[in-house]
Amino acid sequence: MIRIAVVDDKINNRKVITDKLSRNNFFTLVFQAVDGEDFLQQMQKLPQDDQPHIILMDLEMPHVDGVSAIGTASSLYPNIKFVVLTIFDDDEKIFRAIRAGACGYLLKEESGEVIADMLMNLWESGAGPISPSIAYKILQMVQMPSNAKVEKQTDNIFQLSDREKEILQLLSQGLEYKEIGAKIFISPNTVKKHCISIYQKLHVNSRSQALRIAYTKGLI
Amino acid sequence: MIRIAVVDDKINNRKVITDKLSRNNFFTLVFQAVDGEDFLQQMQKLPQDDQPHIILMDLEMPHVDGVSAIGTASSLYPNIKFVVLTIFDDDEKIFRAIRAGACGYLLKEESGEVIADMLMNLWESGAGPISPSIAYKILQMVQMPSNAKVEKQTDNIFQLSDREKEILQLLSQGLEYKEIGAKIFISPNTVKKHCISIYQKLHVNSRSQALRIAYTKGLI
């Protein structure tokens, strides 16, 4: 039995996909969420044994968008597979979602059978599902000679400011507030304020969790 | 009418693929070649109006291999689409072929219908055909963090006990004492004792510093 969670702000979209999957009784819907924030909160309070195996995530959502939610959750829950399920196929979004940790990228226009098949295959073989047109775009990205430009765009999944990146770097060195403050000549209180802002952007609530994301996502 | 050329050193392979395509009369076989050298020569003496639209190319061939043939020909004939058709799916080959200019990568195990469909689609929409398992590998290439991942340490340079390694692993997930205690059914006080022992063995005095060593030395 494959446990699924669906994240989409439109109730109708959620209904369509859950209906598609419910026709196949290998799938169980664990929960639904309306945005990234809601999703991360529901994950936190979920016992580990009830955690979904696969997340189907829309990208365009209010509050916390899909990309940053995938970025956080794929570090926090490395065993869970994140599949983008959206109507958009523009290069920038695809690239950002994949770099954030998505293992698959399906277009909503795919039929229920195709989606179910691909999720089954993901479960059995670990191969992420990719719509053919998306696959081709990814190929083109690899083909692109100047990936330097792309890297800069993707680098900032979490929209950290320069100062925040600097603080995160110092945090990773094991320094505490007052040490960081002394090193860059600001008050420890300010350092703390920056840290809390960083945690909010990474959707975590402790230094260890922030560092996990920083290390696994190559932020430092 | 889509003009096709097939490049493969094994006569049997050529026969299999031409048979598959001949069932669909949208395709015409322009010529066959036994290796990259042969292919490039035949292309040279071919009038422009007779040039194939799509090349199906094996990679493993004598004399001039598929990758270098694609590299040359995709520059010489920029309007022609090069599709790799091979049994190999190792990352290195995929990457090299794509960088050389291949617009698609199909496995020979695909059925005739699938191959025909994808080539038709390439002709109509320009989207290169990619076998799902190949698509997934390409995605993983994009996903690969730029910074080389540290190999996990096999030998225990810091002499951590099994329990301590377990605790360190849980610490890296961002859990706190009481959460770890609950997870492995021991008192939070004991978790704390383990942590302090870990810090002593790593010669640090905070969680962040311990995690830094853990991440950069491949302890987790």
Added chain:
DNA sequence: AAACAAATTATCCAAATGGACTATTGTTTA
């Protein structure tokens, strides 16, 4: 000049952390 986003500083409070102790129970080693 006004508006706006960062960056800065501060205070209060509850919770978590690191460190130093002591102590019991098994296991392994000398």
Added chain:
DNA sequence: TAAACAATAGTCCATTTGGATAATTTGTTT
């Protein structure tokens, strides 16, 4: 057998941290 060690669990205490909230400064952009 005695000593050493690992894992367990607890107490006390000072420090650090995370969170909320408010206020000021500093650049940019409009």
